[in-house]
Amino acid sequence: MTQLRAERVTHYFGGLCAVSDFNLELERGALMGIIGPNGAGKTTVFNIITGVYRATEGSIYFDGDEIIGKTPDRIVAMGISRTFQNIRLFNELSVLDNIRIAHYAGSRYNPFEALLRIGRYKAEERRIREHSYELLALFNMDVLASTTARNLPYGQQRRLEIVRALATGPSLLLLDEPAAGMNPREVDQLTDFIRWIRRTFNLTIILIEHQMRLAMAVCERLMVLDFGAVIAEGPPKVIQTHPLVLEAYLGEKVPV
Amino acid sequence: MIYLLQQALNALQLGSIYALIALGYTMVYGILSMINFAHGDFFMVGAFLCFIVATFMQLPFLPALLISMAGVALLGVIVERVAYKPLRQAPRVSAIITALGVGIFLENFTLALSPYPKHVPTIIENTTISLGGLTMSSLQTIIIVLSIVMMTVLHFIVQHTKVGMAMRAISWDKNVAPLMGVPVNHIISITFALGSGLGGVAGMLYSMAYPVIDPYMGIIVGWKAFISAVVGGIGNIRGAMLGGYILGSVEVLVAAFLPSTYRDFVAFSLLLVLLIFRPYGIFGKPRTQKV
Amino acid sequence: MDEPREGKLRWMPAVFLAAGLAVSFAIPQYNLLNQYVQLIIMYAGINIILALSLNLINGYMGEFSVGHAGFMSVGAYIASFLTVRIFPPGAETLLFPVAVTAGGIGAALLGLVVAIPSFRTRGDYLAIVTLAFVMIVKSALENIDAVGGARGFLGMNKMTTLPWVFLWTVLTVWIIRNFIYSNYGRGVLSIREDEIASSLMSVNTRQVKLLTFTVSAFFAGVAGALFAHVLQFINPRMFDIIKSTDMLVMVYLGGVGSIAGSILGASVFTILLEVLRPLEAWRMVLMPLVLVLLMLFRPRGIMGLREMALFVPSSDKSNSAGKVKQA
Numbered sequence: 001m002t003q004l005r006a007e008r009v010t011h012y013f014g015g016l017c018a019v020s021d022f023n024l025e026l027e028r029g030a031l032m033g034i035i036g037p038n039g040a041g042k043t044t045v046f047n048i049i050t051g052v053y054r055a056t057e058g059s060i061y062f063d064g065d066e067i068i069g070k071t072p073d074r075i076v077a078m079g080i081s082r083t084f085q086n087i088r089l090f091n092e093l094s095v096l097d098n099i100r101i102a103h104y105a106g107s108r109y110n111p112f113e114a115l116l117r118i119g120r121y122k123a124e125e126r127r128i129r130e131h132s133y134e135l136l137a138l139f140n141m142d143v144l145a146s147t148t149a150r151n152l153p154y155g156q157q158r159r160l161e162i163v164r165a166l167a168t169g170p171s172l173l174l175l176d177e178p179a180a181g182m183n184p185r186e187v188d189q190l191t192d193f194i195r196w197i198r199r200t201f202n203l204t205i206i207l208i209e210h211q212m213r214l215a216m217a218v219c220e221r222l223m224v225l226d227f228g229a230v231i232a233e234g235p236p237k238v239i240q241t242h243p244l245v246l247e248a249y250l251g252e253k254v255p256v
Numbered sequence: 257m258i259y260l261l262q263q264a265l266n267a268l269q270l271g272s273i274y275a276l277i278a279l280g281y282t283m284v285y286g287i288l289s290m291i292n293f294a295h296g297d298f299f300m301v302g303a304f305l306c307f308i309v310a311t312f313m314q315l316p317f318l319p320a321l322l323i324s325m326a327g328v329a330l331l332g333v334i335v336e337r338v339a340y341k342p343l344r345q346a347p348r349v350s351a352i353i354t355a356l357g358v359g360i361f362l363e364n365f366t367l368a369l370s371p372y373p374k375h376v377p378t379i380i381e382n383t384t385i386s387l388g389g390l391t392m393s394s395l396q397t398i399i400i401v402l403s404i405v406m407m408t409v410l411h412f413i414v415q416h417t418k419v420g421m422a423m424r425a426i427s428w429d430k431n432v433a434p435l436m437g438v439p440v441n442h443i444i445s446i447t448f449a450l451g452s453g454l455g456g457v458a459g460m461l462y463s464m465a466y467p468v469i470d471p472y473m474g475i476i477v478g479w480k481a482f483i484s485a486v487v488g489g490i491g492n493i494r495g496a497m498l499g500g501y502i503l504g505s506v507e508v509l510v511a512a513f514l515p516s517t518y519r520d521f522v523a524f525s526l527l528l529v530l531l532i533f534r535p536y537g538i539f540g541k542p543r544t545q546k547v
Numbered sequence: 548m549d550e551p552r553e554g555k556l557r558w559m560p561a562v563f564l565a566a567g568l569a570v571s572f573a574i575p576q577y578n579l580l581n582q583y584v585q586l587i588i589m590y591a592g593i594n595i596i597l598a599l600s601l602n603l604i605n606g607y608m609g610e611f612s613v614g615h616a617g618f619m620s621v622g623a624y625i626a627s628f629l630t631v632r633i634f635p636p637g638a639e640t641l642l643f644p645v646a647v648t649a650g651g652i653g654a655a656l657l658g659l660v661v662a663i664p665s666f667r668t669r670g671d672y673l674a675i676v677t678l679a680f681v682m683i684v685k686s687a688l689e690n691i692d693a694v695g696g697a698r699g700f701l702g703m704n705k706m707t708t709l710p711w712v713f714l715w716t717v718l719t720v721w722i723i724r725n726f727i728y729s730n731y732g733r734g735v736l737s738i739r740e741d742e743i744a745s746s747l748m749s750v751n752t753r754q755v756k757l758l759t760f761t762v763s764a765f766f767a768g769v770a771g772a773l774f775a776h777v778l779q780f781i782n783p784r785m786f787d788i789i790k791s792t793d794m795l796v797m798v799y800l801g802g803v804g805s806i807a808g809s810i811l812g813a814s815v816f817t818i819l820l821e822v823l824r825p826l827e828a829w830r831m832v833l834m835p836l837v838l839v840l841l842m843l844f845r846p847r848g849i850m851g852l853r854e855m856a857l858f859v860p861s862s863d864k865s866n867s868a869g870k871v872k873q874a
Contacts, residue, residue, distance in 0.1 A: 050747055052743060071746065071751075071753075072743075073746045073747075073749050073750055073751045073752065076747060076748065076749040081747075081748075082747060084744065088743070089740075089741075089744075090736065090737050090741060090744065090745075092740060092852060093733075093736055097733055097736070100733055101733045101734065101737045101745070101748055101750060102748040102749060103730070103749075104730055104733070104734055104749045104751065105749035105751070106749070109730070111731060114725060114729035114731055114732075115722050115729075115762070116722075116725065117860075121729070125729070128730070164748060165748075167748075168748060168749045290671070291671045291674075291675070339839055339843070342843055343842065346842075346846060347846070348671060349605070350842045351842075352611060352671050352674050353795060353799065353838060354838075354843070356613070356788075356792060356795070356835075356838075357836070357838035357839040358835070358839060359835075360792055360834075360835035360838075361832060361835035361836055361839065364828070364832045364834075365832050367828055368828035368831070368832055371828065479678070479682065482675070486675070517686070517689060517690050517697075518686075518690065520682060520686045521687060524679045524682045524686070525679075525683060527675070528664075528676060528679045528680070528683065531664060531672060531675060531676050532663070532664050532667075532676075535667070535668055
């Protein structure tokens with residue numbers, strides 16, 4: 001069953017075409033990678049899917065509903081969540097609050113109940129709190145609940161971003177360069193980690209990678225972007241030897 | 257027809273003053289991305305300097321002009337060095353509050369020195385020339401011509417000199433400019449000197465046209481000038497000039513049809529509408545935030 | 548999870564409230580303090596409300612408003628108009644809380660309007676929008692003859708009393724605390740930290756901004772209503788940008804993003820202003836100077852982003868509005 005479908009998505013920044021004629025058909029439960037050189041438009045695709053940018057042309061359907069034109073918070077509430085290439089935690093806030101904030105759309109009390117501490121306020125706050133602790137415990141981070149996010153070590157910050165994204169209750173998770181800044185050993189661990197969260201949370205995952213290593217190891221299908229256009233698509237094995245991909249990454253072959 | 261021309265002349269006079277002040281806002285914004293909320297008060301200091309040299313030293317027009325200009329330019333440079341420079345890397349809110357604080361400091365400081373409004377003596381004999389029913393005072397002529405000359409000079413500096421090139425480089429990218437050998441601190445000081453100096457000139461011209469001055473005069477006029485800068489697209493020099501003349505015309509128009517108490521109301525409503533629908537003005541470009 | 552501070556400490560707030568109320572009644576009743584000191588205490592209370600109100604926008608949300616003088620004036624004018632012109636003579640004392648609330652609601656409605664530009668603009672541009680708002684309110688009031696235009700409005704009885712100030716101040720502290728330690732309040736903090744990440748974590752930033760501006764403006768309006776009924780005379784010039792700057796000094800002196808900080812800042816500010824009275828005009832030179840020095844040397848204020856345990860709900864120990872500073 002198709003979960004995400006993009007049709008002829010095109011986006012311009014002024015005169016620059018950042019994404020051109022992007023099409024995608026994603027099955028529920030798939031694990032797909034988008035790779036490509038720097039500036040190929042990978043993050044722009046994420047920004048369009050999550051509503052940060054409004055695509056100049058084209059449409060995207062998520063579970064059958066058009067999402068272009070919707071605000072990011074509504075798209076998240078529908079079940080698309082993401083992480084960021086350069087970590088964007090709420091730095092001055094505690095780990096627990098980073099997670100609790102991701103429960104915003106899921107909370108069921110209104111402003112009056114909050115201001116006067118009446119009605120559903122107490123029960124809902126307890127639920128959010130407990131759910132946050134459960135999630136943190138699952139990732140062995142519950143002991144860090146009251147630590148300020150900025151004081152976490154780099155690896156933990158990356159992990160917290162993923163936990164925070166999961167706290168919104170997504171069915172589709174977009175990971176933007178999760179391996180950035182990791183050494184080869186950590187990248188290998190990340191491979192298992194990504195498979196594990198897909199299984200545990202029953203997710204569809206799209207992964208952006210700049211380096212091939214992780215993408216080749218974990219993804220079932222790869223899409224290669226270059227200068228905003230899809231130049232190749234298919235299973236990792238095919239992509240690995242695809243002439244256009246080699247050209248994009250290594251430059252044109254010099255005739256000998 | 258004569259009436260219209262007469263009003264156009266008035267609009268040109270008012271607009272010239274707004275444009276001169278607006279340039280100060282826009283230059284500082286262009287280079288530091290910071291709104292110098294104290295700039296209106298620089299203008300006020302210019303008027304008071306003019307009062308001092310005219311009353312106590314009885315200096316003629318040209319020396320008085322130079323002193324107002326140089327005095328305010330120096331003030332601008334000092335304020336930048338002492339109050340703004342340490343905050344360049346700080347959150348922008350800190351810089352805004354500091355600028356507001358500096359402005360109110362200048363107002364209240366002047367007030368503590370001079371509790372009553374002052375009357376600026378006549379510096380130039382005001383003669384009127386009549387051209388087929390159209391009257392034009394010498395003062396009006398000086399204001400308009402001098403403003404246009406100043407703006408032309410400024411335009412030349414920014415577009416055709418090495419200093420101007422450095423300014424444009426910094427406004428393009430503050431971080432790369434120093435790597436290309438641009439002396440950033442030096443250029444920022446020059447920018448403040450130029451912008452503030454023009455504000456000082458505006459203060460003097462204004463006090464010649466409307467000779468009763470008080471420490472709070474810079475607030476409203478300064479804000480009007482700021483509106484002009486926003487109308488033209490803040491950070492854009494041509495925009496600031498054009499914005500000044502647009503606002504001058506709007507005000508003269510409003511004054512012609514509505515009671516004068518509505519003038520500020522209209523000006524600020526214009527600003528509000530503009531900020532909501534076209535926050536980057538006529539010449540400005542929208543900025544996109546990077547994710 | 549952990550439910551700290553139960554049992555014995557549960558009834559502390561109630562005792563504090565009762566004792567405070569009793570004292571605030573006793574002071575004027577038995578003349579425990581002279582009139583001048585009583586007046587300063589009332590101003591301090593009103594300033595606490597104002598500082599908290601502004602802190603919500605400038606400290607917790609990290610947006611920047613200088614528009615609070617405008618909200619304050621709207622509250623002052625609505626309440627005064629009600630007590631002087633609308634309420635039946637004799638009943639106005641009884642209806643005073645209604646007038647104050649109405650002032651707050653009037654300001655809150657304007658707060659909604661001012662919140663809209665904050666959807667798209669931040670920082671200095673929002674500062675300009677709110678400043679333009681102050682100017683517009685001021686020149687609008689100057690053109691409304693029914694409230695005396697530029698001459699001002701008078702005829703209010705001195706209905707703001709010590710117990711009223713106490714009650715409204717406590718109410719403000721309580722509601723703003725509740726707000727901060729709720730889902731919406733965490734939304735406010737997340738906007739300060741990273742607005743884009745915030746909306747991508749499902750926070751409806753527009754809703755949060757509308758709500759924050761409404762709550763903030765409401766209390767600024769309440770403060771204005773109380774202020775008008777202490778002074779018994781108001782005019783549009785009282786509520787200009789200088790008034791907003793006073794509030795900025797209080798917030799940034801005491802500390803951004805901190806209830807304790809606002810209380811501290813407003814109290815110190817009010818007292819300092821009285822102590823420095825002999826300096827006359829130079830007193831007004833000192834205030835902006837303090838503001839500039841604060842920005843240069845301690846931009847987050849004395850209590851910046853830290854909170855006293857007293858103002859953190861017992862159910863929310865690992866809070867985020869700031870580190871708890873044990874007091």
